[in-house]
Amino acid sequence: MAKYIFKRVLLAIVSIIIVSAITFFVMNAIPGGPFNKEKATSAQAQKVLEERYNLDKPVPEQYVLYMNNLLHGDWGVSLHSGRDIWGEISSRFSVSARLGGMAAAVAIVLGLILGALAALTRNRLPDRAIVFFTTLGTAMPSFVLATLLLLVFCLKLKLVPVWSSSNPNYVLPIIALSVYPMAYITRLTKTSMLDALNQDYVRTAKAKGVPNWKVIFKHALRNALIPVITYVGPMVAYILTGSMVVENIFTIGGLGSSFVTSITNRDYTMIMATTIFLAILMVIANLLTDIAYKFVDPRITFD
Amino acid sequence: MQEENLKKRQFLSAQVDLSKFNRSHFEAATEDEKRQQDVMGESTTFLKDGMRRLRKNPLAMASIIVLLLIVLTIIVAPSFVPYSYSEIISVNGKRDKSAANLGPFEYSKAEQRYMKSTGEKLFPHILGTDSLSRDYFIRVIYGTRVSLSVGVVAAIMVLIIGLVYGSVAGYFGGRVDLIMMRIVDIIYSLPDMLIIILLSVVFNERLKPLIDKTILRVLGTNMISMFLVFGLLYWVSMARLIRGQILSIKNNEYVLAAKCIGTKNGRILRRHILPNCLSVIIITTALQVPSAIFTESYLSFLGLGVSAPLTSLGSLANDARAGMQSYPLRLVVPAVIICLIVLALNLLGDGLRDAFDSKLN
Numbered sequence: 125m126a127k128y129i130f131k132r133v134l135l136a137i138v139s140i141i142i143v144s145a146i147t148f149f150v151m152n153a154i155p156g157g158p159f160n161k162e163k164a165t166s167a168q169a170q171k172v173l174e175e176r177y178n179l180d181k182p183v184p185e186q187y188v189l190y191m192n193n194l195l196h197g198d199w200g201v202s203l204h205s206g207r208d209i210w211g212e213i214s215s216r217f218s219v220s221a222r223l224g225g226m227a228a229a230v231a232i233v234l235g236l237i238l239g240a241l242a243a244l245t246r247n248r249l250p251d252r253a254i255v256f257f258t259t260l261g262t263a264m265p266s267f268v269l270a271t272l273l274l275l276v277f278c279l280k281l282k283l284v285p286v287w288s289s290s291n292p293n294y295v296l297p298i299i300a301l302s303v304y305p306m307a308y309i310t311r312l313t314k315t316s317m318l319d320a321l322n323q324d325y326v327r328t329a330k331a332k333g334v335p336n337w338k339v340i341f342k343h344a345l346r347n348a349l350i351p352v353i354t355y356v357g358p359m360v361a362y363i364l365t366g367s368m369v370v371e372n373i374f375t376i377g378g379l380g381s382s383f384v385t386s387i388t389n390r391d392y393t394m395i396m397a398t399t400i401f402l403a404i405l406m407v408i409a410n411l412l413t414d415i416a417y418k419f420v421d422p423r424i425t426f427d
Numbered sequence: 428m429q430e431e432n433l434k435k436r437q438f439l440s441a442q443v444d445l446s447k448f449n450r451s452h453f454e455a456a457t458e459d460e461k462r463q464q465d466v467m468g469e470s471t472t473f474l475k476d477g478m479r480r481l482r483k484n485p486l487a488m489a490s491i492i493v494l495l496l497i498v499l500t501i502i503v504a505p506s507f508v509p510y511s512y513s514e515i516i517s518v519n520g521k522r523d524k525s526a527a528n529l530g531p532f533e534y535s536k537a538e539q540r541y542m543k544s545t546g547e548k549l550f551p552h553i554l555g556t557d558s559l560s561r562d563y564f565i566r567v568i569y570g571t572r573v574s575l576s577v578g579v580v581a582a583i584m585v586l587i588i589g590l591v592y593g594s595v596a597g598y599f600g601g602r603v604d605l606i607m608m609r610i611v612d613i614i615y616s617l618p619d620m621l622i623i624i625l626l627s628v629v630f631n632e633r634l635k636p637l638i639d640k641t642i643l644r645v646l647g648t649n650m651i652s653m654f655l656v657f658g659l660l661y662w663v664s665m666a667r668l669i670r671g672q673i674l675s676i677k678n679n680e681y682v683l684a685a686k687c688i689g690t691k692n693g694r695i696l697r698r699h700i701l702p703n704c705l706s707v708i709i710i711t712t713a714l715q716v717p718s719a720i721f722t723e724s725y726l727s728f729l730g731l732g733v734s735a736p737l738t739s740l741g742s743l744a745n746d747a748r749a750g751m752q753s754y755p756l757r758l759v760v761p762a763v764i765i766c767l768i769v770l771a772l773n774l775l776g777d778g779l780r781d782a783f784d785s786k787l788n
Contacts, residue, residue: 135612135613135616136616138613139613139616139617142613142617143617143618143621143622146617146622146625147621147622147625150622150625150626150629151625151629153629153633259770259773259774260766260770262773263717263766263769263770263773264766264769265721265724265725265728265765265769267724267725267728267741267744268724268744268762268765268766271744271748271751271758271762272758272759272762274751275751275752275755275758279751279752280752280755361618361619361620364618365618365620365621368620368624368729369725369728369729372729373748383621383624384624384729387624387625387628395625399618399621399625402618402621403617403618403621406616406618407616407618410616
């Protein structure tokens with residue numbers, strides 16, 4: 125167990141370092157720098173600025189310098205706005221985390237309920253309806269859903285106000301972000317629940333006279349949860365990338381929407397910080413998922 | 428007398444007890460009896476059997492019909508619609524400034540005047556026109572073409588890279604496998620969308636001078652960079668899958684037999700191993716197409732997709748966002764087509780899996 129966790133943590137660290145290196149070198153390969161604006165700065169001012177932010181040094185050296193600062197907790201300042209990156213990221217992330225966290229919660233809770241319901245009413249009307257909507261849900265990209273929701277509920281029916289930071293209304297963005305993972309979890313739960321309901325221990329429990337609800341919740345659903353846990357890691361990744369467009373569409377000032385703008389601004393430190401931050405989040409989510417999976421299911425061996 | 432020739436079985440012997448039989452049991456079968464043994468049904472192959480099951484699946488068949496209709500439309504439509512996707516509508520060789528933002532089947536003022544004076548009927552704008560006076564129907568057709576071909580080409584690239592990588596790792600095993608799979612693990616754990624966005628920005632800028640004078644220019648840098656990105660990142664799950672398949676197949680007796688008669692590694696892979704995991708490969712490739720279309724439309728939506736004036740369904744939806752309150756149709760049409768294609772491909776992939784993957788039956 126300890127060996128397995130050690131191996132996984134090592135792999136996680138390696139992949140974060142690789143992500144940071146790829147991002148750094150790729151980003152520097154994009155022509156144009158952060159100070160090449162339409163309004164030309166004088167050559168001298170540009171030189172001073174580049175010296176100030178170590179941009180005159182060779183790229184590998186810049187990378188080492190950057191990583192060294194990062195390990196000392198210094199994320200640097202944004203080359204575009206001059207603001208402290210860590211402050212920027214943490215304030216934007218609090219918005220994204222609230223949105224993403226609620227979307228994940230909705231997806232998991234509804235997905236489990238719908239999946240269990242579909243398995244219990246197999247081939248009857250509720251099951252058919254759930255299968256229909258989940259198939260539809262997995263075929264709809266989040267940006268399509270987000271724009272259509274915005275169009276129908278915000279602009280045409282005017283049921284929900286347009287998002288503003290003073291009057292945040294998370295309902296539509298949460299729906300847009302959670303439909304795909306919810307549909308996926310529903311499918312997963314349904315298959316594993318059907319599998320669990322056919323097991324001998326469920327028959328034994330029924331034969332013993334255990335009440336029906338107890339069989340469903342205690343014996344079947346608990347075992348059906350295991351495959352769902354594996355999806356939590358990919359779901360975090362989906363919600364993080366999905367939030368880039370969804371935040372953009374609903375004009376929410378979260379981390380996702382700032383990533384795209386920082387690329388167009390060639391805001392090197394902001395690109396680096398966002399990528400590394402999101403990469404760490406995703407890698408940790410995957411790591412926890414894998415470890416939790418092994419904890420929950422004792423049948424899985426550690427190798 | 429003859430009966431006695433058949434020996435009685437020894438006690439504890441494993442031989443067949445012949446005392447129960449007489450000579451008549453060992454006579455040659457008559458023609459009539461032989462005919463009874465003939466298989467009446469046509470012998471079935473793996474492919475035929477799968478196709479039979481596929482035909483019984485109404486959802487998969489409906490998806491095939493929908494996909495065929497879409498493909499037929501995008502092939503045929505450009506030959507009878509007299510507009511092109513980048514052409515600004517003109518009447519009598521003059522640019523028609525009144526033709527912007529027309530509704531479906533509407534004619535602009537200049538067109539109406541022209542039709543009245545000459546009596547000639549102009550081809551209708553089936554879905555109206557966009558804000559730059561271009562026929563929207565033909566733009567949707569070309570957008571669908573681009574999205575579908577990105578999906579198919581990306582799936583084929585993923586297939587080729589994953590197939591080669593996965594089969595080498597799985598077949599040779601040992602240290603080769605270990606190192607190759609560690610690389611896959613690392614690529615797998617990268618946050619792909621972040622890298623894709625970064626890479627597509629870089630490739631976009633870097634490729635322009637490289638392909639400017641070659642035939643690839645027609646495709647545009649964005650399209651090529653998208654293919655490169657798919658090729659670099661999306662083959663890993665395919666490689667994992669094929670490796671797993673090969674690991675389970677390569678211990679079969681027929682592979683050992685082939686090795687014993689001195690067959691070369693490449694031939695064993697091609698003739699004995701790969702055909703046996705064909706169904707899994709085909710199904711995964713089929714399911715790769717919708718996921719590539721998903722990613723392409725996502726990138727296009729962020730403005731990193733195909734370059735103007737060429738368009739894809741994602742960039743059409745993105746362009747339509749600006750005027751979505753006044754012209755919702757322009758948003759709804761590409762959105763519905765994306766969903767339709769992805770839905771049909773998903774259902775077809777599921778149907779193929781049910782029909783061909785013997786392990787699930």
